[in-house]
Amino acid sequence: MRIVVMVAVSMSALLISPVPGQDGADLNRRFEEVREKLVELKEGLGERFSAGRTPEACREDLERLGVSPADLAVVLGRMLIVNGADSEVRTGDVFPRGFPGGRVAPREIRIRHLFRAGSRVRFVAEWRGSRVWVNPRRGSAGVDPDDVAANTGLLVHAAIHNWGLPHTSVQELLRRVPEAPYEEIVTSRFARDCFPEAGEAR
Numbered sequence: 052m053r054i055v056v057m058v059a060v061s062m063s064a065l066l067i068s069p070v071p072g073q074d075g076a077d078l079n080r081r082f083e084e085v086r087e088k089l090v091e092l093k094e095g096l097g098e099r100f101s102a103g104r105t106p107e108a109c110r111e112d113l114e115r116l117g118v119s120p121a122d123l124a125v126v127l128g129r130m131l132i133v134n135g136a137d138s139e140v141r142t143g144d145v146f147p148r149g150f151p152g153g154r155v156a157p158r159e160i161r162i163r164h165l166f167r168a169g170s171r172v173r174f175v176a177e178w179r180g181s182r183v184w185v186n187p188r189r190g191s192a193g194v195d196p197d198d199v200a201a202n203t204g205l206l207v208h209a210a211i212h213n214w215g216l217p218h219t220s221v222q223e224l225l226r227r228v229p230e231a232p233y234e235e236i237v238t239s240r241f242a243r244d245c246f247p248e249a250g251e252a253r
């Protein structure tokens with residue numbers, strides 16, 4: 052009896068680990084973890100912004116960018132966190148012709164290509180939209196679900212792109228020397244200014 056059960060288990064194990072499988076399944080699980088944490092965090096941030104409890108430095112950053120905390124709360128409420136590693140959406144659809152932020156990537160490139168293994172892209176935010184694709188890979192540029200400060204920075208940064216400011220304008224308005232990696236500089240700035248608790252805790 053025991054043997055029969057074991058055979059059944061190992062056969063089903065074979066059936067559920069198909070050829071392209073392991074990496075994809077693991078990435079999906081990790082993405083769910085990341086998404087859950089980001090959604091929880093963006094709800095808290097939205098509440099904080101709409102209730103006028105925006106940290107001083109964060110409010111000043113937003114003022115320079117011309118976006119009110121209340122506007123940002125609305126954008127955060129609509130934001131959809133999407134798995135970047137398996138997205139077939141073309142970058143040309145995320146950054147349409149006339150996008151003022153310059154050339155991003157060839158229009159036919161799919162989002163998942165931007166998040167392949169070894170990629171340094173942490174997220175891609177739709178310009179004037181609600182989608183934010185995130186890198187679910189562990190390590191390197193992947194989003195760490197438990198890094199609250201970094202993820203606060205990511206969400207504020209992404210929300211500003213969703214709202215309508217391209218990265219070049221954010222960079223200019225925050226008066227940062229345009230140095231690579233561009234995206235990470237802005238994300239850490241918002242992490243520091245919009246989540247000062249992280250600094251105090253150290």
Ligand SMILES: [Zn+2]
Nearest residue numbers: 208218234237
């Ligand atoms: Zn940016």
